[in-house]
Amino acid sequence: MSTPTSTIRMASRTRTMIGSIIDSSTALLASQKHDIVRFAMGAPNAELIPTADFDRLLGAHAPGRYDYGATEGEPELIAQVQAFQQRLGIDTEPERLLITTGGMQGLDLAFKLLLDPGDLVVVEAPTYTNGIGTALSYQAEVIEAPVDADGMIVEDLPDIVARAGRAPKVIYTIPNFQNPSGTTMSLARRQLLLELAEEWDAVIVDDDPYGALRFDGEDVPAFAQLSPGNPRVVQVRTFSKILAPGLRVGWVDVDPALRAKAIDAKQAMDTCTSVPTQRMVADYLSEGLLDAHLTRLRGVYRQRKQAMRRIMTAQFGDDVTMTDPQGGFFLWVALQGRLAALDTQKLFPVALRHGVAYIPGPAFAASGRFGNALRVCFATSTPERMADGVARLAAAVDEQVAP
Incomplete structure (x- = not known):
């Protein structure tokens, strides 16, 4: 009896398939045993989901x-x-x-x-x-x-x-x-x-x-x-x-x-x-129910965006620039000044160890550019939780730039 070969002939299209760093982060974060402030996934927090209405309607x-x-x-x-x-x-x-x-x-x-x-x-x-x-x-x-x-x-x-x-x-x-x-x-x-x-x-x-x-x-x-x-x-x-x-x-x-x-x-x-x-x-x-729900979300997300920008500026000052969106979930943060040479992909495991997650910039370009940038989601976290997460990020950055 012949021994099966270990190589499967796959379709040529598999050569161009790439996984999602964003989606993969769900499993990665679930595997962590310590507390993680989650700026990575673009999702509302549990308290912003109308679960009581959903449970009632499904029942x-x-x-x-x-x-x-x-x-x-x-x-x-x-x-x-x-x-x-x-x-x-x-x-x-x-x-x-x-x-x-x-x-x-x-x-x-x-x-x-x-x-x-x-x-x-x-x-x-x-x-x-x-x-x-x-x-x-x-x-x-x-x-x-x-x-x-x-x-x-x-x-x-x-x-x-x-x-x-x-x-x-x-x-x-x-x-x-x-x-x-x-x-x-x-x-x-x-x-x-x-x-x-x-x-x-x-x-x-x-x-x-x-x-x-x-x-x-x-x-x-x-x-x-x-x-x-x-x-x-x-x-x-x-x-x-x-x-x-x-x-x-x-x-x-x-x-x-x-x-x-x-x-x-x-x-x-x-x-x-x-x-x-x-x-x-x-x-x-x-x-x-949707219109009132959206009104609530907009108010919460305005507050959280303002809080995230304020906290990031207080922590990093002129060493970062940020976008200022009028809606949605995300800030795009670019490192500059003394942090300009930091690679956010290399920084990520250090940040994860410190208890904070984000998505590195190169994940958002086929060319792999934006090594000095990262995406943070402000929708998921309360201002208090954001402050904790940004402090953890700063500790990871300090570890990376320490002489």
Whole structure:
């Protein structure tokens, strides 16, 4: 009898697959035996999740709750998502909506339907690690566009694309309170990006988990408001950041022809998003609870952002710079001055030992740049807990820079 070989022949696409440092941190933190202040994961804290309402709604009898559901989503939830979108100023129709298993499935469906191996995808730098990873899993070529205080520097795209020698198939952007920078794309840049997408025959994948969490400033019109019904705009949304990440309920808003293919693709993934969870979310929305919940979140997150900036400045002074987001979850912190040479990837295990976790900057770029930067989530922690975590981070930094 022959001995089995130890090497499995895998698909060529596995060579471009990368794991998520962000998602991997969940298991890493769970394995720690000491207290960790968690600035790493982008998630609300437990006290901000309406668990009592969820428990009540899940406990209510509902025939068919545990059956298979339609792939496109439960009709009650689709109707509630449509109404929610309209309250945010975005007109849509049920024929455009597909309920997904979290925002990540929305991204996966978008890239699966749009990309062939070797296609060019423009991404922000820095940007969401899993967005990069999903594009790479479909063997795309990723090129980076810089970000400033007004989001992606869209004016630079023609030169970036000219250097690449071909037009992109997809432009991936997080326009509101971007992950990780916290910045928001300006109106002028949104308008220009729509024009460039038309010129290049490209699709804008508009990933907006945080848009409903504006706590300061004025709303900027969405791509769908600037160009209603535009088939070049794929909207990816989720309830993970405004209700609870563990629900794994999101949606995409797309041209009906693309939705039909997305339904086909989803049927080969999971048949349907969890029916009990969909119905619970639909019931929560139908009772009119979401708007008051969002009002509460915005107030809490404004306070926590201000506290995080104040605490970081008091601890590190001019040795750091930080973004100042008007919504969302994140600060992007760059080390400078006496700390400019610190590598945040090398600093991470030291910080973890001291009892604080963050995400190092290189996780947010395909090129591995931003070694002097890190992302901290202010949504998860109370100001008192933040102060403890920043003090622990300072102790780790002092250990690294000590002569």
